[in-house]
Amino acid sequence: xxxxxxxxxxxxxxxxxxxxxxxxxxxxxxxxxxxxxxxxxxxxxxxxxxxxxxxxxxxxxxxxxxxxxxxxxxxxxxxxxxxxxxxxxxxxxxxxxxxxxxxxxxxxxxxxxxxxxxxxxxxxxxxxxxxxxxxxxxxxxxxxxxxxxxxxxxxxxxxxxxxxxxxxxxxxxxxxxxxxxxxxxxxxxxxxxxxxxxxxxxxxxxxxxxxxxxxxxxxxxxxxxxxxxxxxxxxxxxxxxxxxxxxxxxxxxxxxxxxxxxxxxxxxxxxxxxxxxxxxxxxxxxxxxxxxxxxxxxxxxxxxxxxxxxxxxxxxxxxxxxxxxxxxxxxxxxxxxxxxxxxxxxxxxxxxxxxxxxxxxxxxxxxxxxxxxxxxxxxxxxxxxxxxxxxxxxxxxxxxxxxxxxxxxxxxxxxxxxxxxxxxxxxxxxxxxxxxxxxxxxxxxxxxxxxxxxxxxxxxxxxxxxxxxxxxxxxxxxxxxxxxxxxxxxxxxxxxxxxxxxxxxxxxxxxxxxxxxxxxxxxxxxxxxxxxxxxxxxxxxxxxxxxxxxxxxxxxxxxxxxxxxxxxxxxxxxxxxxxxxxxxxxxxxxxxxxxxxxxxxxxxxxxxxxxxxxxxxxxxxxxxxxxxxxxxxxxxxxxxxxxxxxxxxxxxxxxxxxxxxxxxxxxxxxxxxxxxxxxxxxxxxxxxxxxxxxxxxxxxxxxxxxxxxxxxxxxxxxxxxxxxxxxxxxxxxxxxxxxxxxxxxxxxxxxxxxxxxxxxxxxxxxxxxxxxxxxxxxxxxxxxxxxxxxxxxxxxxxxxxxxxxxxxxxxxxxxxxxxxxxxxxxxxxxxxxxxxxx
Numbered sequence: 016x017x018x019x020x021x022x023x024x025x026x027x028x029x030x031x032x033x034x035x036x037x038x039x040x041x042x043x044x045x046x047x048x049x050x051x052x053x054x055x056x057x058x059x060x061x062x063x064x065x066x067x068x069x070x071x072x073x074x075x076x077x078x079x080x081x082x083x084x085x086x087x088x089x090x091x092x093x094x095x096x097x098x099x100x101x102x103x104x105x106x107x108x109x110x111x112x113x114x115x116x117x118x119x120x121x122x123x124x125x126x127x128x129x130x131x132x133x134x135x136x137x138x139x140x141x142x143x144x145x146x147x148x149x150x151x152x153x154x155x156x157x158x159x160x161x162x163x164x165x166x167x168x169x170x171x172x173x174x175x176x177x178x179x180x181x182x183x184x185x186x187x188x189x190x191x192x193x194x195x196x197x198x199x200x201x202x203x204x205x206x207x208x209x210x211x212x213x214x215x216x217x218x219x220x221x222x223x224x225x226x227x228x229x230x231x232x233x234x235x236x237x238x239x240x241x242x243x244x245x246x247x248x249x250x251x252x253x254x255x256x257x258x259x260x261x262x263x264x265x266x267x268x269x270x271x272x273x274x275x276x277x278x279x280x281x282x283x284x285x286x287x288x289x290x291x292x293x294x295x296x297x298x299x300x301x302x303x304x305x306x307x308x309x310x311x312x313x314x315x316x317x318x319x320x321x322x323x324x325x326x327x328x329x330x331x332x333x334x335x336x337x338x339x340x341x342x343x344x345x346x347x348x349x350x351x352x353x354x355x356x357x358x359x360x361x362x363x364x365x366x367x368x369x370x371x372x373x374x375x376x377x378x379x380x381x382x383x384x385x386x387x388x389x390x391x392x393x394x395x396x397x398x399x400x401x402x403x404x405x406x407x408x409x410x411x412x413x414x415x416x417x418x419x420x421x422x423x424x425x426x427x428x429x430x431x432x433x434x435x436x437x438x439x440x441x442x443x444x445x446x447x448x449x450x451x452x453x454x455x456x457x458x459x460x461x462x463x464x465x466x467x468x469x470x471x472x473x474x475x476x477x478x479x480x481x482x483x484x485x486x487x488x489x490x491x492x493x494x495x496x497x498x499x500x501x502x503x504x505x506x507x508x509x510x511x512x513x514x515x516x517x518x519x520x521x522x523x524x525x526x527x528x529x530x531x532x533x534x535x536x537x538x539x540x541x542x543x544x545x546x547x548x549x550x551x552x553x554x555x556x557x558x559x560x561x562x563x564x565x566x567x568x569x570x571x572x573x574x575x576x577x578x579x580x581x582x583x584x585x586x587x588x589x590x591x592x593x594x595x596x597x598x599x600x601x602x603x604x605x606x607x608x609x610x611x612x613x614x615x616x617x618x619x620x621x622x623x624x625x626x627x628x629x630x631x632x633x634x635x636x637x638x639x640x641x642x643x644x645x646x647x648x649x650x651x652x653x654x655x656x657x658x659x660x661x662x663x664x665x666x667x668x669x670x671x672x673x674x675x676x677x678x679x680x681x682x683x684x685x686x687x688x689x690x691x692x693x694x695x696x697x698x699x700x701x702x703x704x705x706x707x708x709x710x711x712x713x714x715x716x717x718x719x720x721x722x723x724x725x726x727x728x729x730x731x732x733x734x735x736x737x738x739x740x741x742x743x744x745x746x747x748x749x750x751x752x753x754x755x756x757x758x759x760x761x762x763x764x765x766x767x768x769x770x771x772x773x774x775x776x777x778x779x780x781x782x783x784x785x786x787x788x789x790x791x792x793x794x795x796x797x798x799x800x801x802x803x804x805x806x807x808x809x810x811x812x813x814x815x816x817x818x819x820x821x822x823x824x825x826x827x828x829x830x831x832x833x834x835x836x837x838x839x840x841x842x843x844x845x846x847x848x849x850x851x852x853x
Contacts, residue, residue, distance in 0.1 A: 048358050048359075048386070048387045048388060049358065049387070049388065050356065050357040050358055051147070051149075051357055051358070051359075052151070052357060053151055054112075054115055054116060054151060054428045054430075055099055057147045057149070057357075057359070057428060057430060058094060058098065058099045058100050058101070058110055058430070059099055059100070059101045060101060060359070061100050061101055061102075061108060061110050061145070061147075061359065061430070061432050062103065062145045062359055062361075062385075062387055062390055062432055062434070063102060063103045063104045063106075063108060063390055063432075063434065063571055063573065063578050063580065064108055064109060064110070064144075064145060064432035064433050064434045064578060065109065065433045065434060065435070065436055065575075065576060065577065065578060066095070066106065066107030066108055066109055066573075066575065067093050067095075067109035067111075067433075068093070068095050068107060068109060069107060069575045070575070071491065071575040071576050072109075072436070072575075072576070074130065075129060075130060075133075075436075076093065076111075076127050076128065076129060076130065076417070077127070077128050077129075077130045077174040078091045078092070078093070078126070078127050079126070079128070079174045079175050081175050082126075082172070082175045082176075082177045082179075082196075085124070085177050085179040085196040085197075086195075086196060087124055087196055088124075089124060089125060089126055090112075090114065090115065090124070090125050091111065091112065091113055091125035091126055091127045091418070091420075092111070092112045093109055093110075093111055093127070094109065094110045094111070094112055095107065095108065095109050095110075096108070098110075103390070103569070103571060104496045104571030104573045104578070105496050105530065105532070105571075106494070106496065106571075106573045107573075108432070109432065109433075110430050110431065110432045111127055111418065111430065111431040111432070111433075112125075112428075112429070112430055113125040113126075113127070113163045113418050113419070113420035113429040113430070113431065114163070114420045114421070114422055114426065114427065114428070114429045115426070115428055116150055116151035116152075116159075116426045116427050116428045117151065117426055124177065124196045124197070124198065124203050124419075124420070124421040125163075125203070125418070125419065125420045125421065125429070126176070126177050126203055126417065126418065126419045126420075127417045127418055128168075128173070128174040128176070128415050128416070128417035129415050129416050129417055130174065131415075132169070132411065132413040132414050132415050133413070133415075133416070133437065133438045134167055134366075134413065134414050134415070134416045134437050134438060135412065135413050135438065135487070136366075136368060136376060136403070136405050136408070136412040136413065136414065137368050137412045138368060138438075138487060139365075139366065139367055139368065139485070140364075140365075140366040140437045140438060140487075141363065141364065141365050141366070141435055141437065141441050141486065142165070142363070142364040142366075142416070142433070142435065142436070142437045143361070143362075143363045143364075143433065143434050143435035144165075144361070144362060144363075144431055144432065144433045144434065144435075145359045145360065145361050145385075145387070145431070145432040145433075145434065146163075146230060146354075146359070146360055146361075146362060146429075146430065146431055147357075147358075147359050147360075147428060147429070147430040147431075148162060148163065148230055148232050148354050148355055148360075148427060148428070148429055148430075149232075149354075149355045149356065149357040149358075149427060149428055150355065150357075150425075150426070150427045150428070151427075151428060159232055159233065159355060159425050159426065159427040160199065160232065160233035160422045160424070160425030160426065160427060161198075161199050161200055161202060161231070161232065161233040161235075161420075161421065161422050161425065161427075162202055162229060162230045162231045162232040162233060162291075162420065162427075162429070163202060163229075163230055163418055163419065163420035163429040163431075164202045164203070164204045164205075164227040164228060164229045164230065164418065164419050164420070165227065165228045165230075165364070165416070165417075165418055166204050166222065166225055166226070166227045166228075166298075166416065166417055166418065166419055167225060167226045167227075167408070167414045167415070167416050168222050168223075168224060168225035168226075168408075168414060168415055168416075168417075169223075169224040169225070169408040169409050169411050169414045169415070170222050170223045170224055170225060170299075170415075171223065173415065174415070176222045176223075176225075176415075177196065177197060177203050177204075177222065177419065178196075178197030178201050178203055178204055178205060178206065178207055178220055178221045178222050178298065178419075179195055179196045179197050179207060179220060180195050180197075180207040180208075180209045180220040181195065181209070182195055182209060182210065195207060195209075196421060197220070197221075197419075197421055198421040198422065199233075199235070199260065199262060199421065199422065199424075200233070200235040200262050200263075200264045200265075200339075201221075201421065202227075202229060202231075202419055202420055202421055203222075203419035203420060203421040204221060204222045204225065204227045204229075204298050204419045205217075205221050205227070205229075205264065205298045205303075205339065206218055206219070206220045206221040206298065206303070206304055206337070207220040207221075208260070208261045208263075208335075208336065208337050210256050210260065210261060210313060210334065211334065211335060212313075212332045212333060212334050212335070213335070214306050214335050215306075215335065216301055216304075217303075217304040217337055218298070218299050218300055218301045218303060218304065221298035221299045221303075222298050222299060222419070223298075223299040224299055224407060224408045224409045224414075225297065225298050225299055225407075225408075226295065226296075226297055226298075226378075226403060226407060226408075227295060227296065227297075227298050227419075228293065228294075228295045228364070228378075228380060229293065229294055229295070230291075230293055230354060230429075231265070231291060231292050231293070231294065232291045232354055232355050232427060233425055234265055234288055234289045234290065234291075235262040235263060235264045235265040235266075236262075236263065236265045236266055236286075236288045236289075237259070237261065237262045237263055237336075238263065238266065239254040239261070239263075239309035239311060239334075239336055240253040240254055240309075241253070241309065241310075242254070242309075242310045242311075242331075251331070252310050252311050252312050252331045253311075254309050254310065254311030254312070254334070255311065255312055255313070256311050256312065256313035256334060257312070257313055257314055257329075261334075261336040261337070263307075263336045263337060263338055264337065264338060264339035265286050265288070265292075265338075265339070265341075266286075266338040267283075267286065267304075267305065267338035267339045267340050267341060268282070268283025268284055268285055268286070268340065268341070269283060269284055269286055269292075269294060269340075269341035269342070269344035269346075270283050270284075270340065270341070270342055270344070271342075271343060271344055271399060273342075273401070273402050276375075277374075277375040277402030277403075277404050279340070279342060283340070284344075286341060286344070286346070287346060290346050290347055291346075291347050291353050291354045291355060292341070292344060292345060292346040292347065293343075293344070293345040293346075293354075293362075293380070293382060293399075294341035294342060294343060294344045294345070295341075295342050295343050295378070295380075295401055296339070296340055296341065296342050297404070297407050299407075300407065302340065303339060303340050304337050304338065304339055304340070305337065305338050305340070306335045306336070306337050306338075307335070307336055307337075307338065308333040308334065308335055308336075309333065309334060309336065310331060310332070310333055310334075311331070311332070311333075311334040312329045312331050312332075313329065313334065314329050315329075342401050343378075343380070343399035343400065343401035344399065345380075345382055345397055345398075345399055355427070358387060359387040359432075360382065360383055360387070361382075361383065361384055361385035361387065362380060362381065362382045362383075362384070363380065363381050363384055363385075364378060364379070364380045364437075365378070365379045365380075365381075366378050366379075366403065366437075367379075369405065374404075374405065374406070375402040375403055375404050375405065376402070376403040376405065377400055377401070377402060377403060378400065378401050378402075378403050379398060379399070379400040380398060380399060381395055381397065381398035382395065382397040382398070383395050383397050384397075384398075388569075389567070389569040389580060389582055390434070390569060390571070390578075390579075390580035391569065391580050391581070391582045416437055418431060434577065434578050434579075435486075435577050435578075436576060436577070438486070438487045438488065439486055439487065439488045439576040439577055440483050440485075440486040440487075440488050440489060440490035440491075440544075440574070440576060440577045441483070441484045441485040441486040441577075442481065442482065442483055442484060442486075442490050442544075442572070442574070442577045442578075442579040443481070443482050443484050443579055444479070444480065444481040444482070444570070444572045444579040444580060444581035445479070445480050445481075445581050446477070446478070446479050446480075446568075446570055446581035446582060446583040447459055447460075447477070447478045447479075447480075447583075448460045448475060448476075448477055448583055448584060448586065449475065449476045449478070450469060450473050450474070450475050450476075451473070451474035451475065451476065452644075453637050453639065453644040453647070454644045455639070455642050455643060455644060457476050460584060460586060461584075462567075462584030462585060462586065463584075466564070466585055466586060466587055467584070467586050467587070468586065468587040468588070468589045469558050469586050469587070469588055469589065470558070470588075470589050470591055470693040470694045471558055471559060471560030471561065471562070471588055471589065471590050471591045471693065471696055472557060472558060472559075472560045472591060472684060472694065472695055472696020472697050473557065473558045473694065473697075474555070474556075474557050474697060475503060475555075475556055475557065475558060476553060476554070476555055477497075477499070477503070477553070477554040477555075477556070477583065478551060478552075478553050478554075479495065479497060479551065479552040479553075479554075479570055479572075479581055480549055480550070480551045480552075480581075481493065481495070481544075481549065481550060481572040481579055481581070482544070482547065482548070482549035482550075483544040483545065483546065483547060483548055483549070484547065485547070486577075488576060489543050489544060489545045490543065490544040490574045490576065490577055491541070491543045491574050491575045491576050492536070492540055492541030492542075492543060492574055492575045493535060493541045493542050493543070493544065493550075493572055493573065493574040494532070494533065494534055494535050494536075494540075494541045494542075494572075494573060494574075495532070495533040495535060495552060495570065495571070495572050495573075496530065496531075496532050496533075496570065496571045496572075496573065497530070497531040497532075497533060497552070497554075497570040498529050498530060498531075498568040498569055498570050498583075499526060499529050499530075499531050499554070499568070500529070500565040500568055500583070500586075501528075501529050501563075501565070502558055502559045502561065502563050502565055502588050503556045503557070503558055503559075504556050504557050504558075504559060505523045505526060505531075505554055505555070505556040506523075506555050506556050506557065507520065507521070507523065507554070507555050508520060508521025508523055508552065508553060508554040508555065509521065509552075509553050510533075510535065510550070510551070510552055510553075511550065511551040511552075511553065512542075512550060513542070513544060513548035513549060513550050518535075518550070521533055521552060521554060523554070529568070531554075533552055535550065541574065541575075543574075557696070557697060558588055559588065560588075560590055560591055560594070560695075560696045561588060561590060562587075562588055562589060562590035563587070563588045564585070564586075564587050564588075565585050565586050565587070565588065566585045567582050567583060567584055567585040568582070568583045568585075569581070569582055569583075570583065589693050590693070591692065591693035591694055591695050591696065592624060592625040592626065592687075592689075592691075592692035592693060593622060593623070593624050593625070593634075593685050593686070593687060593692060593693070593694070593695035594622070594623045594695055594696070595620065595621070595622050595623070595683060595684065595685050595695040595696065595698050596620060596621050596623075596698055597618060597619070597620045597621075597683070597698050597699075597700045598619040598620060598621060598664075599700070603617065603619055603666075604617055604618060604619050605617040606618065606700065606701070606702050606703065607702075607703045607705065607747045607748075607810050608671060608674070608702070608703070608704055608705065608747055609671075609704065609705050609706075609746045609747055609750055610671075610674060610675075610676040610677075610704035610705060610706045611671070611676075611704075611706075612671065613671050613704070613705075613747070614671060614747075615668050615669060615670050615671050616668070616669040616671070616674065616679075616681075616702045616704075617666060617667070617668050617669070618666075618667045618669070618681055618683075618700060618702075619664065619665070619666055619667075620636075620664065620665050620667070620683060620698070621664045621665075622634050622636075622664070622665070622685045622695065624687060624692070625692075626692075629687050629688075629692075631649075631665075632649055633687045633688045634649065634665075634685055634686070634687050635647050635648070635649060635685065635686050635687070636648050636649075636665055636667070636683055636684075636685055637683065637684050637685070637686065637694075638667060638681060638682070638683050639681070639682040639683075640669065640673060640679065640680070640681050641675065641679055641680055641681075642680075648665075648667075667681075667683070669681060669702060671704070674702060674704035675704060676704055676706045676708075677703070677704060677706070677745065678701055678702075678703060679701065679702040679703070679704060680699055680700075680701060680702075681699065681700060681701075681702055682697050682698065682699040683697070683698055683699075684696065684697045684698070703745060703747075703810075705744070705745035705746035705747055705750070705806065705812075706743075706744075706745055706746065707742065707743070707744045707745075707746060707753040707806075707848055708742070708743050708848075709740070709741065709742060709743070709846060710741035710742065710743035710814060711739060711741045712738075712739060712740050712741065713736070713737070713738045713739045713740070716734065716736075716738055716844075717734070717735040717736060718732045718733075718734060718735050718828075718829045719732070719735035721831070728833055729830060729831065729832050729833060730830075730831045731780070731788070731828050731829065731830050731831075732828060732829040732830075732831060733823040733824075733828055734821070734823075734826065734827070734828065737818075738818040738821065738826070738827075739816055739818060739819075740816060740817050740818045741814050741815065741816050741817075742755060742802065742804060742814070742815045742816075742817060743812060743813075743814050744804060744805070744806045744807070744812065744813045744814075744815070745806070745812040745813075746806040747806065747810070748806055748807065748808045748809070748810060749806075749808075750805075750806050751805065752803050752804065752805045753803060753804055753805070753848055753849070754800060754802075754803045754848065754849040755800070755801045755802045755803065755817065755846060755847075755848055756792075756795075756798035756799060756800055756801060756846070756847045756848075756849065757781070757791060757792070757798060757799055757801050757827070757844055757845065757846050757847075758791060758792035758793055758794055758795060758797060758798040758799065758844075758845050759778070759779045759791045759792070759793065759842060759843065759844045759845070760793070760842045760843045760845075761774050761775070761778075761793070761842060762774070762775040762777070762778075762779075762840040762841065762842040763775065763840060763841070763842065764838045764839060764840055765839065765841065769838065773836055773838055773840075775831070775835055775838075775840045776831070776832045776833075776834040776835040776836070777829060777830050777831040777832050777835055778790045778791065778829075778830055779791040779827055779828070779829055779830070779842075779844070780827070780828055780829070780830045781799050781801065781826070781827050781828075782825055782826075788828070788830065790830070791827065791844075795845075795847065798845075798847060801817060801846075802815070802817040827844075
């Protein structure tokens with residue numbers, strides 16, 4: 016049979032610009048963005064990107080050396096912390112190196128491809144990346160080369176695709192047999208000039224069925240010199256192809272407007288010389304290139320046998336050189352180095368598939384759209400939108416993507432760090448700082464037009480929200496690395512889960528300097544966001560009372576397949592000219608009272624103005640009780656003023672009726688008549704409104720089972736387990752004794768389990784002072800006294816376990832009389848308190 020305890024009566028869009036919207040000038044990077052003079056420095060200072068060594072991406076890319084028709088070595092490399100790549104977020108980070116300064120591509124080149132065809136031309140796609148395209152040492156933009164290209168391709172060679180051609184070898188064959196990789200201006204993707212005296216279709220040597228966006232950092236505007244008549248008569252020419260390779264792609268025009276079929280319209284505009292640029296086209300299409308001729312010489316294998324057979328000879332003739340058509344051109348200012356200024360630059364490619372029956376998609380690329388120091392989005396007009404002809408990729412709508420690069424005699428460091436991989440999640444993050452007013456409301460700090468000033472000692476809230484905006488995959492395993500302004504002392508923090516529920520507290524003890532890592536998700540390995548889910552981290556704290564300026568801070572939200580950053584506005588801390596404290600020594604203070612009809616609480620505090628001429632009547636006190644603003648007040652007649660120190664005091668009484676049972680927090684700050692003096696830091700103290708109450712108790716109190724013998728004899732059952740029953744007394748000292756009473760309902764069977772409710776022939780008993788058992792009362796009027804006690808004498812809470820010393824023959828037990836029927840019985844014990852004094 017079983018009893019149940021009972022306690023009653025206890026006070027207890029993706030938006031894409033229209034075709035033809037463009038800017039033909041790349042703005043110079045912000046002058047305060049950091050520069051990196053060497054490859055190692057650029058790697059160490061890399062912006063935060065996706066960790067390509069993670070399980071998600073370790074097999075995503077292929078760097079192949081099995082490229083048919085191309086000699087030399089693929090020097091592309093995925094680099095991480097072991098290669099010196101830094102991480103602003105303090106997590107994994109990766110950089111793809113396509114070429115390295117000092118390594119000419121006579122025998123080296125670079126390419127990296129997605130293993131699978133992961134770029135879907137029928138879906139919106141975004142590629143978001145950081146690029147570094149700069150020389151090293153004394154090299155400036157005019158002496159570095161040649162750049163790199165982002166490429167979409169469906170070439171039959173797959174991950175082995177790279178542009179190349181053949182030239183003559185010194186052999187008995189008249190065929191061109193020597194493989195030449197697409198170096199210099201071809202960047203490994205465009206067609207390769209074969210240096211021939213017959214016209215060639217350069218498209219056949221390019222990567223087939225492809226579209227490329229080039230980051231061109233070497234001006235290829237070499238116009239072959241014309242040969243004078245006199246020199247021509249004696250068989251000499253000024254253009255010797257043994258000494259110089261044609262480099263004329265940038266003699267072509269650029270186009271930024273297109274017809275309804277996606278073809279360039281208008282006559283085009285000449286590309287300015289000695290200017291780096293970004294542009295795109297289809298490497299494997301004939302119309303991308305146009306040819307011109309100039310008289311020159313080159314050592315070639317003769318096709319005619321002479322006196323000594325076939326020989327190598329130089330014969331003046333017309334040789335061809337080639338210009339390239341540039342689509343969606345972005346060119347930098349001639350007064351700066353732009354892409355090659357030894358800074359990291361960001362570019363975002365937004366692809367929109369065909370809509371409303373169109374056959375072409377659109378690609379919008381925007382340059383310098385994020386701050387390299389913070390990773391945060393910034394306004395940029397450096398964008399172009401070009402049509403993407405799906406027909407150019409053959410019979411598929413899914414293509415590989417990757418990078419190629421190849422230098423000639425001039426070299427540079429070409430680096431890429433992805434913060435969003437095509438086909439993955441599109442993400443964003445925000446950070447907001449708010450200050451708390453007297454009513455407990457928070458107001459966001461606006462730093463959009465000027466640096467705001469916050470008074471020292473002001474309660475503040477920091478809110479960090481990160482969100483999945485779209486894309487084709489979830490944002491996986493996201494954790495946060497928050498940067499906390501040094502002048503904010505944190506007190507607590509909470510996480511709000513994507514479903515709006517409480518996600519637990521933030522462990523602010525992990526704050527190291529200004530860096531606070533926040534592990535998210537149930538296992539601390541990160542949270543995964545789907546659809547347009549968002550998660551929020553909210554931190555609470557107070558500004559220090561030291562005048563200072565806080566620059567904006569950047570926090571990072573790093574997932575395995577995308578990363579985002581959030582900027583918290585910078586602000587000034589204005590040191591208050593008022594300080595404040597609570598007097599904990601004065602005997603007049605009353606901070607420990609009894610709850611419900613007890614004495615009022617009283618707090619005594621002091622305010623110290625910097626200006627000794629500030630009088631008590633000039634000062635306003637702003638109290639808050641348990642987070643709720645109370646009426647402000649001025650100094651009263653019973654307050655004091657010390658003219659020697661400029662100290663003014665106040666008394667504050669809190670009516671007992673406003674206190675809640677247990678712990679109460681009362682806080683204050685002060686202002687004076689001069690708004691420039693600011694507000695004092697907040698000071699707080701605890702007020703205890705004591706009660707006497709039941710605390711921790713055992714679970715269901717059981718008397719176990721017994722076998723009824725039918726003998727008719729009475730039996731007393733002991734408790735089946737150790738009972739615990741705490742009385743917690745937090746009343747003020749001297750409050751008098753408490754008395755605990757108990758009464759019990761009859762023990763009955765459960766009507767849901769038996770057809771008829773049966774009342775047990777028996778009752779609970781409790782021994783009187785002489786040891787005689789007496790039945791427990793059955794109503795409040797007949798309740799049995801169980802225990803009594805008094806509060807502690809030192810303002811501490813006293814806990815008494817009234818069942819601690821009960822034995823098998825004492826305390827509450829169960830008397831079963833001989834007429835009892837078998838069954839499973841339960842009932843309720845009711846506990847009440849009586850205080851002899853309040």
